[in-house]
Amino acid sequence: MIILAVSGCEGFLDETVYNQLAPDNLLQTEDGVEALLTAAYAETSLGGSKYHQIESEWSTDISWQSGGGENVYALLYMNFTIDASEGNLFSRLWSQPYQGIRNCNVLLDNLQDASFPVEKIDEWTAETRFLRAQNYITLYQAFGPVVLRTSENDPLSQLRVGEEEMENFIITELSESIDGLPAKGQEKAYGRVNKDIATAVLCKFYLNTGRWSESAVLALDLINSGRYDLYPEYEDLFKVENERNKEFIFVRPRTHLSRSQSLDWMASAFPAGFRADPVSGLLWQSTWANFGSQYRLYDSFYNSFDPNDKRRNLILTTYVNTSQDTLTLLGNDDTRSFKFWPDPNADGAAHGNDWPVIRYADILLSRAEALNEMNGPTQEALDLINLVRDRAGVDDLVLGDFPSKESLRDHLVAERGWELYTEGHRRVDLIRMGKFIEFAQARGKNAKSHHVRYPIPQQAIDSDSLLIQNTGY
DSSP states (O other): OBOOOOOOOTTTTOOOOOOSBOHHHHTTSHHHHHHHHHHHHHHHTTSSOHHHHHHTTTTSSSEEEESTTTHHHHHHHHTTOOOTTOHHIIIIIIIHHHHHHHHHHHHHHHHTTSOSOHHHHHHHHHHHHHHHHHHHHHHHHHHSSOOOOOSTTSOSSOOOOOHHHHHHHHHHHHHHHHHHSOOTTOSSSTTSOOHHHHHHHHHHHHHHTTOHHHHHHHHHHHHHTSSOOOOSOGGGTTSGGGOSOSSEEEEEOOOTTOGGGSBOOHHHHSOTTEEEOTTTOOBOOTTBOOOSSEEEEOHHHHHHSOTTOGGGGGEEOEEEETTSOEEEOTTTTOBEEOOSOOOTTOBBTBBOOOEEEEEHHHHHHHHHHHHHHHHSSOHHHHHHHHHHHHHHTOOOOOGGGOOSHHHHHHHHHHHHHHHHTTSSOHHHHHHHTTOHHHHHHHTTOOOOGGGGSOOOOHHHHHHOTTOOOOTTO
16 A cells, blocks of 8 residues: 655645555556656655755764754764664665655556556656666665665565675666656656756766766766856855756755755754844844754865855855844854855745755766876866866866876865865765765764765664674674
């Protein structure tokens, strides 16, 4: 029995809700298929995305947290003391992706026998395979290889697959979904997957698994398509009014109308008693929320920017509080990311800024990184990085300044931090670039090599005797 109860999200999740309908009935109508596909989208979109953004930075060189109910588990990530009992590992990083996979498997098990036109079945199949692969990417980046479920008829207990099988499955799913997906602009609604989204996700997956040549080729395909460009002003890129732009390739739409489908970052980014930003003139609105949980940036990260870097302008360093005092945040590891600029129509913590999962700047930097890993520093790689730097208002890189592959890799570690902070990339980037444990130890953390993966949640192990815990936990 399938139970669906899914809320709307800027149109693409605004579907009829079906309750307690068996697949045999549900999947005999187009509305039924769309309802189950909507459920798969809802799980794959990770609900309110703040946790997934901050989880990727709490254990890195960018940010830390204090206060509120979140602090109980934030400390585990920040101090590398997380264990299998941490509840979010199960509820957010394990159970939710597997729920999305379950919905995808139900669709795939039943679509081929449904009485729909072949072209509809092919497109739904491609869309569903992409969503299933995306959920497996979430699991793989958190836990490494996991149990691979490809049908609702699979045994309840299974062994985890190996690295090669896990990676090859994801690559095959994404590769084969591309042909069946609609071209950009032909998808059914904003936020639905298209060929370019699947290409970008596969490009990044190749990058994260060290398949440099394959990643470089797909990045070039997107670059040469002419469909994408850097938004002119970095400081305006993430505002609600500018969210449908040529830089955003893969977006998770958010709405201020529903907390569960909002981007609730700002409620923890506002410093205590925030009234105004004296630099931008931003004034507090009574409809906004300011949580006890506070997301703070390290001074070392802020100070690593070039003073002329426009990307740094979205980091709050001073503010006026409700007592009309002007307070400084620098010097106490307390600056704040205002990248997802407050939504004027926000309802409490629910802001409507879309979350860009992959944008064009990321693709430019990804190709540059792949080229460097293959060939060492080249002018082409630097030209790609300089496109991103030019928008930020900082000087171009010069090839002579990078005598080795390692030297340009070290710069890319920094450049990706400056460009992509608060967007959910840092943990995976540092792991890929071999800096995750090194940087944590430099901050005095008791980080060990096994911390590049989280422990398999204890609830999952308790429910399946064949599940083996990750090494070190």
